[in-house]
Amino acid sequence: xxxxxxxxxxxxxxxIVREGEPVTKSDILELMDxxxxxxxxxxxxxxxxxxxxxxxxxxxxxxEGDERFIRQWCAMPSTFGEFMGxxxxxxxxxxxxxxxxxxxxxxxxxxxxxxAMGKFMDVMAQCHVPVFLTYAECGSEDNLYSLLxxxxxxxxxxxxASYRENRKLFPLMEQCKNLLLGTGNFVVHGGVKLICDxxxxxxxxxxxxxxxxxxxxxxxxxxxxxxxxxxxxLIAHGNIERLLADVKL
Amino acid sequence: xxxxxxxxxxxxxxGVYVLDVHGxxxxxxxxxxxxxxxxxxxxxxxxxxxxxxxxxxxxxxxGDWKRGNDITAQVCGAYRGRVLGYAAPNxxxxxxxxxxxxxxxxxxxxxxxxxxxxxxxxxxDPRYAHAFELANKRKLPVLxxxxxxxxxxxxxxxxxQYPDLKVIIGHGGLTFAREHAVAVCKKYDNVYCDTAISSxxxxxxxxxxxxxxxxxxxxxxxxxxxxxxxxxxxIALAKLTDEEKEKIFGLNAKSLFGL
Numbered sequence: 001x002x003x004x005x006x007x008x009x010x011x012x013x014x015x016i017v018r019e020g021e022p023v024t025k026s027d028i029l030e031l032m033d034x035x036x037x038x039x040x041x042x043x044x045x046x047x048x049x050x051x052x053x054x055x056x057x058x059x060x061x062x063x064e065g066d067e068r069f070i071r072q073w074c075a076m077p078s079t080f081g082e083f084m085g086x087x088x089x090x091x092x093x094x095x096x097x098x099x100x101x102x103x104x105x106x107x108x109x110x111x112x113x114x115x116a117m118g119k120f121m122d123v124m125a126q127c128h129v130p131v132f133l134t135y136a137e138c139g140s141e142d143n144l145y146s147l148l149x150x151x152x153x154x155x156x157x158x159x160x161a162s163y164r165e166n167r168k169l170f171p172l173m174e175q176c177k178n179l180l181l182g183t184g185n186f187v188v189h190g191g192v193k194l195i196c197d198x199x200x201x202x203x204x205x206x207x208x209x210x211x212x213x214x215x216x217x218x219x220x221x222x223x224x225x226x227x228x229x230x231x232x233x234l235i236a237h238g239n240i241e242r243l244l245a246d247v248k249l
Numbered sequence: 250x251x252x253x254x255x256x257x258x259x260x261x262x263x264g265v266y267v268l269d270v271h272g273x274x275x276x277x278x279x280x281x282x283x284x285x286x287x288x289x290x291x292x293x294x295x296x297x298x299x300x301x302x303x304x305x306x307x308x309x310x311x312g313d314w315k316r317g318n319d320i321t322a323q324v325c326g327a328y329r330g331r332v333l334g335y336a337a338p339n340x341x342x343x344x345x346x347x348x349x350x351x352x353x354x355x356x357x358x359x360x361x362x363x364x365x366x367x368x369x370x371x372x373x374d375p376r377y378a379h380a381f382e383l384a385n386k387r388k389l390p391v392l393x394x395x396x397x398x399x400x401x402x403x404x405x406x407x408x409x410q411y412p413d414l415k416v417i418i419g420h421g422g423l424t425f426a427r428e429h430a431v432a433v434c435k436k437y438d439n440v441y442c443d444t445a446i447s448s449x450x451x452x453x454x455x456x457x458x459x460x461x462x463x464x465x466x467x468x469x470x471x472x473x474x475x476x477x478x479x480x481x482x483x484i485a486l487a488k489l490t491d492e493e494k495e496k497i498f499g500l501n502a503k504s505l506f507g508l
Binding site: 002019021022034035036164165166167185188189191210211212213214217218220224225 | 259472485
């Protein structure tokens with residue numbers, strides 16, 4: 001039986017919830033148990049939807065002493081001191097055992113071009129911090145290419161790529177070896193095998209997008225992919241474990 | 250727990266009848282798909298334990314309706330009983346008549362309506378009437394691409410006008426328009442929802458079953474846009490009983506399609 005580490009999970013009360021959907025931390029834990037997900041890399045809904053700093057603080061409170069969740073902060077480049085500077089961010093991450101960051105450039109209204117990301121990304125690169133974002137948050141494939149090619153030493157985990165984006169995504173994966181694909185909503189027929197065959201299993205990271213994404217579908221996509229057991233192990237947990245072990249805060 | 254264990258053990262869904270009511274074959278204009286011919290989908294079905302899939306030929310929905318339906322017929326013939334056909338009418342061609350595909354046993358089991366990629370044609374447009382009349386006469390299912398509220402309303406209008414055909418609301422039961430789909434299902438006995446949507450969170454299928462009843466929910470994958478594994482996993486690991494899952498996987502559809 002495969003054990004999974006989920007690389008994309010959101011904790012906390014979110015603005016839009018529809019009847020029947022998972023909401024609370026215990027809802028998420030129940031789904032993780034049902035889907036054989038041992039741990040999840042989690043950021044806080046407030047850090048995305050509301051106040052980034054407050055949300056990151058809430059994450060610390062809500063994951064205190066809980067070994068099922070690996071802390072992730074939402075972050076952005078600081079302009080005029082709005083958010084903490086890159087060096088302070090790295091220090092705070094180390095202090096609070098936060099091992100990765102998630103960017104929401106579209107939601108939070110900043111550019112991912114190097115002129116805007118500059119020092120922020122340089123520090124993340126020095127510390128080997130994996131950077132997570134969704135495809136849609138980049139705004140365009142050209143933005144994504146600019147970001148990925150400007151910081152080749154940073155591992156970017158790009159998730160939630162719609163099947164409609166494949167003709168843009170695949171050349172990016174070919175050109176940018178630092179692009180790792182989150183599997184959660186990569187629903188293409190035979191898509192997991194396709195990526196493994198063309199780019200290698202080490203380029204995929206299991207994620208769910210819980211609680212808005214489906215963990216049950218995400219695990220089935222890997223369990224039944226037409227790839228070797230070794231490749232499944234890499235995708236399910238091996239690749240993300242390797243990235244997190246390499247963090248040098 | 251039977252179906253949860255199959256996923257955990259990575260075993261195919263043998264011993265349960267699985268009928269996928271929402272499939273496609275063929276190249277897609279706007280995006281690169283994975284393998285998308287008859288051979289590749291049957292290969293996936295064999296691996297997963299899917300008994301049969303109902304398909305339309307995607308390029309024929311937008312383009313040449315005759316060639317599209319002929320290709321569907323060829324694939325149905327090559328994989329008899331495993332690949333079943335939806336005949337897809339085109340509203341812009343006065344000579345379009347899909348009845349020939351049902352004149353003898355060519356493997357067609359229903360009609361597919363995809364108005365939004367046919368010049369935004371309303372799903373209840375009179376130019377589709379010949380296909381609806383055929384479906385009504387033969388008590389066939391009609392699969393509508395219907396995930397917007399107005400698309401669902403128009404599909405409901407077809408259900409009202411043609412009470413002997415069976416309307417399948419493709420995607421709609423699990424999208425942002427799901428309340429709309431539920432209201433339509435409650436109003437008309439001949440309306441069903443399929444599960445073909447990639448973005449629905451966990452709990453959505455359970456929610457739909459709770460709202461419209463277990464007998465109206467049909468397994469649909471949207472293969473080959475999506476991998477059929479995706480939605481099978483959602484159903485297999487849902488908080489439903491094994492008996493309820495079996496109905497969704499195929500027993501409901503088997504009855505609906507008269508197979």
